Amino acid sequence: MKARSAGLQAHHEDPVQTRAWCWKVARLDGQVYGFTSVDQDLEIDGVTYVASTGITPYAIDSKADLSVPNMQVNGLLDSTGITEADLVAGLWDGAAVENFEVNFRDLSQGKMNLATGVLGPASAGRVAFQAELRGLMQRLQQPVGEVFTIGCQATLGDARCKVALGPWTVTGAVTTATSARAFTDSTRAEAAAYFTAGLVTWTSGANDGLSMEVRAHATGGVFELALPMPYTIAVGDTYSMVAGCRKRAIEDCKTKFNNLLNFRGHPYVPGNDKVLGNAALGAA
Numbered sequence: 001m002k003a004r005s006a007g008l009q010a011h012h013e014d015p016v017q018t019r020a021w022c023w024k025v026a027r028l029d030g031q032v033y034g035f036t037s038v039d040q041d042l043e044i045d046g047v048t049y050v051a052s053t054g055i056t057p058y059a060i061d062s063k064a065d066l067s068v069p070n071m072q073v074n075g076l077l078d079s080t081g082i083t084e085a086d087l088v089a090g091l092w093d094g095a096a097v098e099n100f101e102v103n104f105r106d107l108s109q110g111k112m113n114l115a116t117g118v119l120g121p122a123s124a125g126r127v128a129f130q131a132e133l134r135g136l137m138q139r140l141q142q143p144v145g146e147v148f149t150i151g152c153q154a155t156l157g158d159a160r161c162k163v164a165l166g167p168w169t170v171t172g173a174v175t176t177a178t179s180a181r182a183f184t185d186s187t188r189a190e191a192a193a194y195f196t197a198g199l200v201t202w203t204s205g206a207n208d209g210l211s212m213e214v215r216a217h218a219t220g221g222v223f224e225l226a227l228p229m230p231y232t233i234a235v236g237d238t239y240s241m242v243a244g245c246r247k248r249a250i251e252d253c254k255t256k257f258n259n260l261l262n263f264r265g266h267p268y269v270p271g272n273d274k275v276l277g278n279a280a281l282g283a284a
Contacts, residue, residue: 007109020104027095087124088230095119151247154264168243180228188221198244205237
C-alpha cells in the first residue's frame, strides 16, 4: 500500500479530486528537472515542476513478484526543458526518476510516491518524445561480476589498467568531413589501426563535448566511427583522441602499451569451443 498523509488520504476519498502526477528527474550530469501533468507549474521541495512540456503518463505496471515495474511517458519537446538535441546526445539516458502524486490545490498534504527508477533510452520525434521508466528491479536483471574472456576487461586508462593516457592522447582538427560517422585529418601520421578502438572526444563544433569509439583508422588520418555522431561533423571541428586498445594480450597490452602486468583477460582458459569440441581420436 502506498504511504500517504491523512490529508491526502481524505482527499482521495473525496468524490471531487484535484490530483496531479509529478516527475523529478536527476540526469547523470547533475541537472535536476521537474515536470507535472497539471496545467500549472508547481513548486515542491525547492524544485519547480513545469507544465509546459505537456507530459502524458501511462499506467504503472507493478506486480508483487520480482518482475520489473515499467511505465511509459510521452511529452512535447520544449526548448526550456526536454530538447531533441539533449535526447539525441543521450543526456537523459539513465537519469534517476521519482514519480509521485500530489493534490495541486493543497500541496501541504504532501505527496504519495508511485514509482522510482531510471529512464531507459529516450526517443524523439519531430515535436514529441517518448521514454520508459524502468523500476529498481531492473538492476536485478543485470549481470553482476566478471566472466572469463579472452580479451582484457579493463578500460584503457582506468584504475585496473593503470596506463597514463596523456602520452597516448592527441589533438587535431577535421580537414575533410565525409559524414556524421566518417572524417579525415590529413595531418595525422600514425600508422593504420593505431586509433582503432580508441575514443574521440569533440572539443568544438556541433558535437562539442560528445565522445564516440573509433571503429577503423586508415593511413592518412581517415577515421570511421562506431556510430554516427548526433550532429554533422564539419571541417575545422577540433577533437581529442586516445589511441586504441583492442584488448589483446600480446599485440596491445604487451607490444603497444608495455602493460602486460595489468592485463585483465584470460586467453589461456579453455572456452566453450574447447569444452564442446570432439576429443582427438587415438591411433587405430
